[in-house]
Amino acid sequence: xxxxxxxxxxxxxxxxxxxxxxxxxxxxxxxxxxxxxxxxxxxxxxxxxxxxxxxxxxxxxxxxxxxxxxxxxxxxxxxxxxxxxxxxxxxxxxxxxxxxxxxxxxxxxx
Amino acid sequence: xxxxxxxxxxxxxxxxxxxxxxxxxxxxxxxxxxxxxxxxxxxxxxxxxxxxxxxxxxxxxxxxxxxxxxxxxxxxxxxxxxxxxxxxxxxxxxxxxxxxxxxxxxxxxxxxxxx
Numbered sequence: 001x002x003x004x005x006x007x008x009x010x011x012x013x014x015x016x017x018x019x020x021x022x023x024x025x026x027x028x029x030x031x032x033x034x035x036x037x038x039x040x041x042x043x044x045x046x047x048x049x050x051x052x053x054x055x056x057x058x059x060x061x062x063x064x065x066x067x068x069x070x071x072x073x074x075x076x077x078x079x080x081x082x083x084x085x086x087x088x089x090x091x092x093x094x095x096x097x098x099x100x101x102x103x104x105x106x107x108x109x110x
Numbered sequence: 111x112x113x114x115x116x117x118x119x120x121x122x123x124x125x126x127x128x129x130x131x132x133x134x135x136x137x138x139x140x141x142x143x144x145x146x147x148x149x150x151x152x153x154x155x156x157x158x159x160x161x162x163x164x165x166x167x168x169x170x171x172x173x174x175x176x177x178x179x180x181x182x183x184x185x186x187x188x189x190x191x192x193x194x195x196x197x198x199x200x201x202x203x204x205x206x207x208x209x210x211x212x213x214x215x216x217x218x219x220x221x222x223x224x225x
Contacts, residue, residue: 004152006152031209031210031211032210032211034213034214041199041201041216041218041219042114042201042216042217042218042219043153043201043214043216044216045213045214045215048211048213050211088152088153090153092210092211093210094209094210095160095166095208095209095210096141096158096160096205096207096208096209096210096212097155097158097166097210098143098153098155098214099155100145100152100153100154100155101152102151102152103152
């Protein structure tokens with residue numbers, strides 16, 4: 001059975017701090033790993049990672065994948081209160097099926 | 111352009127009744143997914159449609175749950191004889207294709223409460 005573990009489950013930081021969110025996975029027929037941000041209801045897409053060691057970057061957010069050790073990290077630098085959300089990690093199989101982790105709840109205090 | 115839409119946004123039903131949840135994917139998206147999210151939990155995969163292929167139903171929790179996708183577009187998730195443990199937010203998502211290299215676009219969800 002495919003398995004995804006995210007850590008920490010929750011995190012409270014102050015504005016300006018840097019955070020690292022972790023995702024480890026065991027997925028048969030792995031094809032890609034996606035990160036989503038969920039603020040209220042609908043998750044929104046952040047990154048798709050398919051190759052090891054290639055950092056994806058968008059503003060203050062960056063992510064990297066290690067296909068040998070089966071994990072990914074999501075970094076957020078200079079956090080802002082608007083970064084408060086649940087961050088979900090979802091490895092995909094080559095058939096397109098996603099398995100989501102339970103998420104990391106990030107709270108950024110002013 | 112229009113995103114994924116779901117209806118109703120909220121549904122309260124009595125235990126034992128049947129419910130139908132609807133999802134309208136983004137036009138042109140061939141893949142459609144249903145997930146369930148209980149409070150404080152991640153997304154639980156339910157079912158996945160890709161084009162004309164047989165759907166992947168491996169996540170449906172019981173035979174009370176079924177889904178169909180008509181004309182490769184709109185999808186309906188049906189829960190028969192609802193139970194209190196079915197209470198959750200049901201999220202639908204669509205993607206441009208499959209093969210594990212497309213991001214999913216999510217609808218706002220239907221919050222189901224079974225009393």
